Amino acid sequence: MFHSATIRLTVWYLAGIMTLSIMFSLLIYSLSMNELTAKIGALHARLEASNIAIPRDVDLGELRNRQEDDAARTSLMTLLYTNLAILGLASVISYMGARRTLQPIEEAHQAQARFTSDASHELRTPLTAIRTEIEVALYDRQATKQDYRAVLTSTLDEIKRLSALSNSLLKLARMEDDDINHITITLQDALASALSALARDPDEIIVTKPQRPMIIHGNYEMITELMIILIDNALKYRTPGTPVRVRLMRRNHRACLEVSNTGAGISKEDMPHIFGRFYRAETSGTNSTKSGYGLGLALAHKIVNLHYGDITVYSTPGKTTSFTARLPLG
Incomplete structure (x- = not known):
């Protein structure tokens, strides 16, 4: 149960991390492309305004577009590899975080399960003894008053033990909230x-x-x-x-x-x-x-x-x- 919960929580952690990573990547891509486009535009403007001889077969507009495409491709690949690295690292961190988050809950659940199982066993034992003694006494037609008295005495002892057990369990339960009057x-x-x-x-x-x-x-x-x-x-x-x-x-x-x-x-x-x-x-x-x-x-x-x-x-x-x-x- 907790393994599947760990996986689901890991996925949620990973989804949150990757969503933030992609959002930052898009923001970085947008800002970097605006800056590169502005720099490329300024460079071409200086070329056109200068006295530098440019071959006739060179189309500055096409060159500018090609440089912008190359810059965009480089930026995208850099961000892609960065996000893949973040995905791998975030997967490990998310899984460890999910395990750490769920571990106290898992331990508490296991402790509660053990406690319930042990309590059920401890309650079942005296109840079985009481039931057995009463059934034997009821079906024994030759039982005397002394026999019935012995059964009742034994039953009373078991009831006292059950009362002591229930009191102890209640004390433990009341202490679980750590709310005590100092x-x-x-x-x-x-x-x-x-x-x-x-x-x-x-x-x-x-x-x-x-x-x-x-x-x-x-x-x-x-x-x-x-x-x-x-x-x-x-x-x-x-x-x-x-x-x-x-x-x-x-x-x-x-x-x-x-x-x-x-x-x-x-x-x-x-x-x-x-x-x-x-x-x-x-x-x-x-x-x-x-x-x-x-x-x-x-x-x-x-x-x-x-x-x-x-x-x-x-x-x-x-x-x-x-x-x-x-x-x-x-």
């Missing part, structure tokens, strides 16, 4: 809100933060969501019994949020894709039972980008994994 935020306050929302035991999360308020300009709810995502992710994938460490600090005139844990870690193969939508790394050990849709880190990455910051991850498999978000100080 206010002055104290990161210590946002961190307190995130810890309150997580409602975990104090010994599970060790917090290190400066006494001096760390001020940034951004969206309070998004920054709090960023902290919740990173801390919850660290809690989910830690080794049982080990704490998650959260640090707020200043570094190179930027505010840094560092969240680290001890666990299975992230492999080198998974590292480049960790912030992709619906991407879930292959894990082992205690992490193998953890479920999710792979949208949390994608949300975190989007939030950081909207606040003109960056987020990085460092991981040593089997040891420490650390996520660091850097945001401009206000």
Whole structure:
């Protein structure tokens, strides 16, 4: 689809360039011929007015016409070759320009297609599980109240997971327009809100933060969501019994949020894709039972980008994994 669109856009670019080139060529031809005709006319006028002997078999009028025809032919050939060269060069430039113009649209279209496909798959899986369990329960004439209760409980869990997925998708969709309300935020306050929302035991999360308020300009709810995502992710994938460490600090005139844990870690193969939508790394050990849709880190990455910051991850498999978000100080 985009190949044909590239060709069509190339043709339009080329048509515009060649139209301008031909118009300028006609203008140059007209001006140059007027100037040549005037010079040839002035030269013949001087010849006629001079005492120079001109052979009788030489017709000055015919000579003048022949010189004008030769000049016109030379000018036309020069302009023709020039336009052919412009056509060749413009074809390459037009194609490159069309590719550059359409590339962001093509990439966005491909990303949307992948997102739609992944979302459809993620929605289909729990829906299929719900349908299967309900159909089995309906056709099982020997099912007891406990069996029905188990089916309803399982269905409720799947509905909760679907609700979490739809909420994450809506958050991502709302962030696509990059339209956020910036206010002055104290990161210590946002961190307190995130810890309150997580409602975990104090010994599970060790917090290190400066006494001096760390001020940034951004969206309070998004920054709090960023902290919740990173801390919850660290809690989910830690080794049982080990704490998650959260640090707020200043570094190179930027505010840094560092969240680290001890666990299975992230492999080198998974590292480049960790912030992709619906991407879930292959894990082992205690992490193998953890479920999710792979949208949390994608949300975190989007939030950081909207606040003109960056987020990085460092991981040593089997040891420490650390996520660091850097945001401009206000």
